[in-house]
Amino acid sequence: MDHNEIRKIVELMDEHDLSYFHIEKEDFNLKLKKGLDTESIQAAFASMPAPQYATAPAPVAQAAPVAASAPAEAAAAPAGKTIDSPMVGTFYCKPSPDSPNFVEVGDTISEGQTICIIEAMKVMNEIKAETSGTVTSINVDEATPVQFGDALFTLS
Numbered sequence: 001m002d003h004n005e006i007r008k009i010v011e012l013m014d015e016h017d018l019s020y021f022h023i024e025k026e027d028f029n030l031k032l033k034k035g036l037d038t039e040s041i042q043a044a045f046a047s048m049p050a051p052q053y054a055t056a057p058a059p060v061a062q063a064a065p066v067a068a069s070a071p072a073e074a075a076a077a078p079a080g081k082t083i084d085s086p087m088v089g090t091f092y093c094k095p096s097p098d099s100p101n102f103v104e105v106g107d108t109i110s111e112g113q114t115i116c117i118i119e120a121m122k123v124m125n126e127i128k129a130e131t132s133g134t135v136t137s138i139n140v141d142e143a144t145p146v147q148f149g150d151a152l153f154t155l156s
Contacts, residue, residue: 083153089125116152
């Protein structure tokens with residue numbers, strides 16, 4: 001079931017004044033309940049297992065000396081602090097399609113500053129910086145789904 005199908009179910013719930021919806025299939029279970037506070041919703045999404053996607057096998061790389069692989073592993077880890085997604089939803093860099101981004105790479109941000117929006121169940125949630133720093137990378141593309149804990153920004 002994709003994001004649009006879930007949205008349609010929520011619209012039908014609103015239209016028919018339903019407060020609870022549950023559907024279960026072989027490998028899929030969806031429960032929707034109206035009237036939950038934000039913390040309950042976040043806790044429910046956090047307890048859900050991550051979706052499993054089939055991926056193509058990675059190409060087999062030639063063996064490299066152990067000393068050469070250590071620096072490559074260090075480079076793979078993001079340098080600096082990250083600002084992680086506090087919820088599941090769709091990531092937006094700007095308040096509206098015609099507006100500039102909240103922050104750009106190279107911008108200095110301060111604690112409490114709005115840095116993006118995450119849409120969850122038709123609610124636009126402003127995400128504020130938990131720490132100050134300089135944005136070194138924006139790790140998510142515009143209008144991309146994010147999971148709880150995904151690194152949105154990297155700061156130096």
